[in-house]
Amino acid sequence: MKKKLFVFCMVSLLITGVSKAQDDLNPNHLPMELTTFETISLQQPDLNSGDALMTAMSKRKSDRDFQTGNLSLKHLSEILWAAYGSNREDGKKTAPSALALYPLNVYAILENGIYLYDAGNHVLIPVIEGDHRELAGGFPAAKTAPLHLVFMADYSNYQNTGNDMIDGFLKVPQTRVRFASLDAGHCTQNVYLYCATEGIKTVVRGSVEAGFMELLGLGENHEFIVAQTIGY
């Protein structure tokens, strides 16, 4: 009997060991290695994953003590999809947009450069190479966090709706920034909830360094809306 118990314990330990080793090798859990600055093909989201919605809401909070390690490709992929991904065949998104005009461009700032999210193809397109997180971060732990999302409004979408009254309405600076900010708030809340269920840290921030705007070189029709810092 004692021998049987011993064998059982050894087998259990072995299985636990193998399982732990497999977990470490699971590419879903490995931090990304950003050795080259090129288009990043994002993984399709696992639509069955995450806590029950109400549990996710009960756990939602802001965190500011980020570690420096990169996110896994799975986490990066699902964060982008949650933020501004397409959830229907007609291209409509996980977050709504006022008048369905979708004025936002979502930039992902990683350690090796600035990328633009292309929701239709679910990829990150390289824009400016180099580590520019100092310009996107706000406080020390944010400057070295692995991911910043920056939501920029492009108001050229707001100027040709085909309805003069709506075009006029959308020329009022306070209206257009209200609409773009409402859009962005929907996006960043999705990321908050995703982070809450995955044990990832995140916080939204109302400003970036002026140099960041200059670096992107965007014209007068563009306005910074909000940034969101994410990491383990």
Next chain:
Amino acid sequence: MKKKLFVFCMVSLLITGVSKAQDDLNPNHLPMELTTFETISLQQPDLNSGDALMTAMSKRKSDRDFQTGNLSLKHLSEILWAAYGSNREDGKKTAPSALALYPLNVYAILENGIYLYDAGNHVLIPVIEGDHRELAGGFPAAKTAPLHLVFMADYSNYQNTGNDMIDGFLKVPQTRVRFASLDAGHCTQNVYLYCATEGIKTVVRGSVEAGFMELLGLGENHEFIVAQTIGY
């Protein structure tokens, strides 16, 4: 054998019938009867309920074809909690607020009056009696939908942060409407996701009738941010 099968079928039908009858009597599923205009004590949310988060995001969408029937108290209660409820003992919320200043007041427009949500006590406080949904709705089916949430900013929260630089920053009209709109977008996205998992219809709207603002009689420090219509 045939007799056994017959008995089995009859018992199954009886059980199904009893179960259906119990379901109909379940107060969680009954529409509210708003016979008196008084404080509504909301139910505590079921924090284990809802689809997996990623499923909820995959189902999120806007609907505009509302039926007229009232929501159940359970749905009303969980919608308010999702929108702007407290999820921690220190009073912090299901949705973040820029600089933790919480400028929003959330009004619930029901068929018998306008209520203000008190998140601390999780109750709806009666404000103005009467059916004012015509002023809160935008299109015919919205004017008779059972619930409108209206998010109003009260900028008096923005004037005494104790930091002159921040106070100055928050006096800029475009900054303060951006911050209040980001806050509100977080709230309305939670409601979108809740509705997606509960099979409830919802849409956000960027304006209400001018008469609605006059009815509330709010001063110059207040600004309309967004409305959200909800129903079966």
